[in-house]
Amino acid sequence: MGLKMEVESRIKNYLQKDKSGLRRELLMILLDGKKHTSEEVCEILRSKGFAVTRKKVSAMLGVVSSKLGVVKTELGEKKKYYIKPEYVGLVEEAIKANLRNI
Numbered sequence: 001m002g003l004k005m006e007v008e009s010r011i012k013n014y015l016q017k018d019k020s021g022l023r024r025e026l027l028m029i030l031l032d033g034k035k036h037t038s039e040e041v042c043e044i045l046r047s048k049g050f051a052v053t054r055k056k057v058s059a060m061l062g063v064v065s066s067k068l069g070v071v072k073t074e075l076g077e078k079k080k081y082y083i084k085p086e087y088v089g090l091v092e093e094a095i096k097a098n099l100r101n102i
Contacts, residue, residue: 007087010068011094022050024098026060027083027091030071035080 011027018024022045029036029044036044042057061081065071070087074080083091 004090007069008090008094011070011091012097014064014068015094015098018098020050022052023060024095025050026057026064027095030064030081030083031088031091031095033082035074035082037078037080039078041081 015024025048029041038054038058038061042052042054045052065073070083070091071081072084
């Protein structure tokens with residue numbers, strides 16, 4: 001199995017376990033082309049009605065970064081997260097497929 005297919009499979013499995021839409025929303029936030037801190041992601045998710053803490057968001061970002069391998073972490077005063085450019089299309093397609101299966 002090629003790397004692209006492996007990553008695609010991981011994303012689909014991650015989204016299949018998404019009961020509330022939180023995981024999908026997290027990925028959609030990271031697809032906006034900006035680099036976000038965990039605090040920013042937390043605030044966006046809260047504004048969309050999700051009851052999340054910064055700790056939970058940080059944990060989710062860690063999982064998406066380490067297990068899925070599609071998120072890049074930019075180190076600095078505060079870590080910033082974004083979808084790696086080479087995976088943007090793959091993540092978008094996985095989200096579209098997930099939305100069709102709801």
